[in-house]
Amino acid sequence: MVPALRLVAVSKRFPGARTDAVADLSLDMPEGTVTALVGPSGCGKTTTLRMINRLVEPTSGSIDLFGTDIRQLDVHELRRRTGYVIQQAGLFPHRTVAANIATVPQLLGWDKQRVRERVDQLVGLVGLDPELLGRYPAELSGGQQQRVGVARALAADPPLLLMDEPYSAVDPIVRAHLQDELLDLQRRVRKTIVLVTHDIDEALKLADQIAVLNIGGVLEQFATPDELLRAPASPFVEQFLGRERALRRLALQPVGTGPIGPVPEVVEGLPTVTTGAPLREALDAIVAWGVEQVVVVGDDGSPVGGLDLLTITERIGNAPSRRDTA
Amino acid sequence: MNADSFIWWDWVDRHLGEIRTATYEHLRLTVIAVGLGFVLSLALALLSLRWRAARAIVTGLAGLLYTIPSLALFAVLVTITGFSTLTAEIGLVGYTLLILVRNIIEGIEGVPAAVREAAEGMGLNPLRRLVAVDLRLATPAIVAGLRIATVTTVGLVTVTGLIGMGGYGSFIDEGLKRSFSTEIVVGAGLSVVMAMALDSVLVGIQRVLTPWQRSSRHRTNLGYELPKPIA
Numbered sequence: 256m257v258p259a260l261r262l263v264a265v266s267k268r269f270p271g272a273r274t275d276a277v278a279d280l281s282l283d284m285p286e287g288t289v290t291a292l293v294g295p296s297g298c299g300k301t302t303t304l305r306m307i308n309r310l311v312e313p314t315s316g317s318i319d320l321f322g323t324d325i326r327q328l329d330v331h332e333l334r335r336r337t338g339y340v341i342q343q344a345g346l347f348p349h350r351t352v353a354a355n356i357a358t359v360p361q362l363l364g365w366d367k368q369r370v371r372e373r374v375d376q377l378v379g380l381v382g383l384d385p386e387l388l389g390r391y392p393a394e395l396s397g398g399q400q401q402r403v404g405v406a407r408a409l410a411a412d413p414p415l416l417l418m419d420e421p422y423s424a425v426d427p428i429v430r431a432h433l434q435d436e437l438l439d440l441q442r443r444v445r446k447t448i449v450l451v452t453h454d455i456d457e458a459l460k461l462a463d464q465i466a467v468l469n470i471g472g473v474l475e476q477f478a479t480p481d482e483l484l485r486a487p488a489s490p491f492v493e494q495f496l497g498r499e500r501a502l503r504r505l506a507l508q509p510v511g512t513g514p515i516g517p518v519p520e521v522v523e524g525l526p527t528v529t530t531g532a533p534l535r536e537a538l539d540a541i542v543a544w545g546v547e548q549v550v551v552v553g554d555d556g557s558p559v560g561g562l563d564l565l566t567i568t569e570r571i572g573n574a575p576s577r578r579d580t581a
Numbered sequence: 582m583n584a585d586s587f588i589w590w591d592w593v594d595r596h597l598g599e600i601r602t603a604t605y606e607h608l609r610l611t612v613i614a615v616g617l618g619f620v621l622s623l624a625l626a627l628l629s630l631r632w633r634a635a636r637a638i639v640t641g642l643a644g645l646l647y648t649i650p651s652l653a654l655f656a657v658l659v660t661i662t663g664f665s666t667l668t669a670e671i672g673l674v675g676y677t678l679l680i681l682v683r684n685i686i687e688g689i690e691g692v693p694a695a696v697r698e699a700a701e702g703m704g705l706n707p708l709r710r711l712v713a714v715d716l717r718l719a720t721p722a723i724v725a726g727l728r729i730a731t732v733t734t735v736g737l738v739t740v741t742g743l744i745g746m747g748g749y750g751s752f753i754d755e756g757l758k759r760s761f762s763t764e765i766v767v768g769a770g771l772s773v774v775m776a777m778a779l780d781s782v783l784v785g786i787q788r789v790l791t792p793w794q795r796s797s798r799h800r801t802n803l804g805y806e807l808p809k810p811i812a
Contacts, residue, residue, distance in 0.1 A: 308702055310698075310701060310702060330704075331704040331705075331706050332704065333704070334701075334702055334703060334704030335703065335704035339699065339702035339703060341695055341698055341699055341702070342695065343693075343695045344695070344699075345693070345695035345696050345697075345698055345699030345700075346696070346699070347696060347699070347700070347714060347718075348693075348696065348718065348793055349717050349718055349791070349793045350793075358703055358705075359703055359704065362703070362704060362705065362709075391792075391793040393793070404699075407703075417702075
């Protein structure tokens with residue numbers, strides 16, 4: 256299957272620069288997935304994103320959108336068909352929330368009725384209070400502005416959504432909330448999303464695959480969050496991921512997605528976790544309660560199995576025998 | 582009737598027709614000067630924003646022009662273009678350039694980078710970005726420039742009157758020649774009234790053009806400052 260987005264040997268050197276901003280980068284991003292570009296400042300992640308909507312032109316290499324080289328598309332047309340969310344939202348201060356959201360549909364010449372219906376629909380989709388539609392951006396909180404930014408980017412229902420550090424300007428609580436909303440939104444709209452972030456935890460939480468970039472736009476590793484945490488390809492990746500990789504892998508894996516043990520003979524006095532909870536929660540309960548295992552319960556609360564430390568350990572591929580040789 | 586009185590209302594009564602004509606002339610010279618000055622300044626500002634070199638030249642020349650005393654400039658111009666509206670307008674337009682060019686540039690440069698980035702990334706073409714985003718957001722700075730330019734021009738038109746181009750300046754000129762205070766007071770007073778009236782009109786226009794600046798309820802962290810009027 257043709258990936259939604261394919262970068263082939265993309266390089267960028269800015270005029271006057273002595274080194275590449277992005278070097279020979281090749282990535283395939285399947286349709287309907289979230290790809291995170293992460294790395295420290297100067298790793299070319301934002302430059303890479305900006306090459307996808309041609310705010311920056313690559314020095315060499317090519318970028319295909321659904322099999323078509325983006326250079327063959329009209330640049331404004333390409334951008335109107337590509338959602339773009341940036342840090343601080345970049346809302347137009349002189350236009351109301353409704354007018355901000357309606358920007359691209361209006362550019363595309365939709366009639367008023369259709370624009371209005373779409374705006375109403377989007378307000379629901381991103382969880383905005385319809386009361387806010389008549390307000391100006393300066394009257395909104397940071398989180399509300401970011402929701403408007405997402406609604407504006409999704410207005411013309413683009414297949415591709417580019418997000419550049421979308422949550423770095425909001426406080427951690429709002430950020431976590433917006434991230435949950437994005438995951439929820441993605442379950443409903445299934446866009447191909449490219450997310451630039453310097454926050455590895457944000458990438459691990461939101462992305463289906465993560466490209467870790469080093470200074471100069473060198474790709475260190477391109478893998479799923481679990482794979483990245485399990486087997487960092489280089490000391491750079493290992494350092495970038497930080498500590499407690501096993502615990503963070505447990506946080507990524509829901510209890511119900513892998514093998515669990517049998518229901519314990521005595522369930523009284525044992526803590527319970529649901530099948531939807533992450534494995535980390537099961538481990539937390541074992542440590543907190545000082546017990547051998549926890550009871551896994553289904554949505555209706557009835558026991559469906561048990562989880563002990565060994566099973567949890569094996570679930571992330573760390574059998575005791577393997578640990579000895581490591 | 583007291584001959585020593587500061588202002589002879591009787592004289593005013595008898596010269597209403599002339600006052601009306603002078604008002605029209607004064608207003609016409611001012612509006613043409615600011616209008617032409619604005620169009621020219623807009624072009625020069627856009628040129629300056631596009632090319633760094635142009636900017637130094639434009640602001641340098643406009644600054645130089647601004648330092649020439651008005652009476653001297655008009656006197657020199659009269660020897661080239663004679664006693665004509667053209668003479669008056671060349672000088673008047675010249676004086677508006679510095680203020681207007683600088684305010685237009687500052688206004689457009691004050692547009693937050695994130696807003697520019699979003700506009701470009703959403704596929705607004707350059708003309709649309711200029712008209713629908715840059716110039717709209719620069720409106721407070723531009724109107725601030727227009728207000729200064731207008732008030733300055735109303736004052737300068739009084740000077741062109743002194744060299745015989747109509748407007749309120751001709752009353753002051755005559756009054757001075759005849760040592761007749763009424764004409765001086767009428768000329769000067771009406772200039773001030775016109776300056777204030779035009780300024781109010783521009784304030785009103787700005788209020789209509791920038792509704793987003795009025796609503797300050799729930800103002801929170803936008804992440805950047807809204808461009809504020811300079812004057």
